[in-house]
Amino acid sequence: MGHRLAARRDALAPVQRDRVALALVVFAVLFGQVLLYPGVTDLVAALGAHAGSATGALDASAWFLGAEFVGFVLCAGLWGHLSDRTGRRTPFVVAGALGGALGYLVLVLLGRGGALAYEWLLLARFVQGAFTIGAFSLSMTMLMDLEGGHGKNMGAAGIAIGSGTALGAPVGGQLYEMGVFVPLLVAGGALGGAALLATRVADRAPSGTTTGLGDALARLRETPALSFPYAFGFMDRLTAGFFALVGTVYFRETFGLDAGSAGLVLGLFFAPFALLQYPMGVLSDRVGRKLPVAVGSLCYGAVVVAVYLAPTLALAAVAMVCLGVAGAFVSPATMALVTDLANADDRGVAMGGFNVFGNLGFLGGFAVGSAVVEAAGYGAAFLTAGLLEAGVVALALPAFLRLDLPGSPTNPK
Template sequence: MGDRSNAEPRPGGTPRRVELGLRQNAAQFTLLVVVNALVGGMLGQERTVLPLLGAEEFGITAYTAGLSFILVFGISKAATNYFAGTWSDRFGRKPVLVAGWLVAVPVPLMLIWAPSWTWIIVANVLLGVSQGLTWSTTVVMKIDLVGPDRRGLAMGLNEAAGYAAVAATALATGYVAEAYGLRPEPFFLGIAFAALGLGLSALVVEETREHARLEATGHVARADGKHDHLHGELTNGQVFVQTSFKEPALSSASQAGLVNNLNDGLAWGLFPILFAAAGLSIGEIGVLAALYPAVWGAGQLVTGALSDRWGRKWLIAGGMWLQAVALALIALAESFSLWAVAAVLLGAGTAMVYPTLLASIGDVAHPAWRARAVGVYRLWRDGGFAVGALLAGIVADALGVPAAVWTVAALTAVSGLVVAVRMYETRHRPDVV
């Protein structure tokens, strides 16, 4: 695929050569990796500090109320993911990316100055919209650039950058908060990330929609006949139905993505409170809050590429089951060392799942409607934040935090079973008959 090319006019009339392939687009791909790391940093600024801020500064005692910031984040991000795909096809990828960064600018300022929990809620609505626009668009742009042969690697690099930044920022804000307090210093990082992300996206990132159009002109049906009925243009409604319910691989990926982020919402909102109740310091909580996304981020450098070689299905199913085991260990453990082991296992399981799900969507969805399919998948996946916050809060208020962790562990195990039973292997190698 790497030798296929076309010419796209630049502003001013000079044609830019459009080619598919990681090597051919190395500069823009690397730039998008950096941009997505900044996107992850915007999310990471909240992972350690915000649950503690709700309990200590705003007096939030009920778990359901304390998780409200994750609930609104999940709803706004999920909805925005859907529109991000549609808008990327209609207006281009770059305008959507820049718009996402513009929405992000006030978020750290609102977190710093918030006089009430309502301000925190509104800031997280904006953060969800921003994450939906920016993260979705960087995913689509990388898929556009690399073509079909290195899709798993591309998603591994994208998600690794984002979640490594989540981890690094969660760790840094934990130490800053321990040294200087919960506000304002931990959120200074978010101000810097927003400024850099907006500047790079507006001034240096280039449009990639023509790469998708180039791939579509040479798109070849699979020799095994899988998903031939999905070739060509589909309406928005058809894309939603196929990705959500009808097409076995797409819908299996959507439910697995939802459950994956359901347990991430639990980890984000309740783990710091669970660890604090056990007597851990803010610094130790920061280490645990960072360890899980750090392993998740770094692991994707391996798992994304492995899915190109080994296939998608069993990495996804196995990753969901490993997450379930890790959550069970967190519910049982009572010490920093055991929680650290569980965080590593949870990160490893998520690394197996996260880029592989995105790659499977790219495998099945036709280039003509792939951005919309990614948007629908991410609608379901990030809706898991909202479902997780609501479910975990209700169960924790009724039965305690360990019961909430056990509930999510069981749902995660069942999700892996759905993938094992319903999903077919989407990674088709033409050399394998």
């Protein structure tokens, strides 16, 4: 008996080590990304964007943040296809992380002094995003390839995402106090470290797959249930994008915060979001995906509005904590739902599709948020974001609750 337990521990040790390594890669990507958010209006001004007014600053920042997410949207599925087609993941994760690191450094080199036209910097930002999504999406796909419950593996991804964003916001705010380009340098260093770390992770991709992108997408069309996690992921990322841009500027203008303080306020959302990811992923393995997704999404939409209605900074901070708790219910369960529904040899494309919809949500958050602020003010923008989140979930909820889901590996039907 003791020999069997020891053998099982020895077999699981590489899996646990790789789970930690992949989670750290995901962490590095999100940490570097969110470092830029607290002082993004200062950054785009230093890069040469002409944004004299508050709405002008929002527009220039939306273009800067949006350019990266356009790269995410256009290339997430491509990375997944290349990975599934070749039966390899690790080389693409390394290449994506290295390309993203170089992209951040190029922005620093080209942006100093505002000598280069802002449009060229947006192109560099797009290329940086196109590489970065390879490291992010395929690291999550590699977590899907690991043994153990899908909720556990996606919980590891979720806690990496939450921790990266939780630390990225306050640390980024403090880095802006040291210099407007310092967050870019640190982000590049984080992705460089992620590339080095990824070289030590074993490839567990299904070998010998010859599925073309058209065949894979055809099989995804045969699984219409994937539309549920894609839709929920879209809306959750929309509100995240909204807070990354509009929320940051709102806190700075309304409560007179500098970049460092704004980063701390954003961290009040991301800290509980991070700490609860793993236990909520395990919970979804035990109780199923439906309850966490339904309850968390509806509460999330309501709390978005509550953040704006809070009359003081202290109450707004409490609302941000509640927002993080609600988000933690949704994120790992939604990602695990993609894993439950996808075939083993389609996981790269399935997760790529999830990230495409999620990144479209981020783009929507930037675009819708800044447009509504310009047209009708912050109150209408917060109300729009909250109603979109809760409304889409409420409309989809009856069909989602009737969905016949496969059991997770740790809780089979």
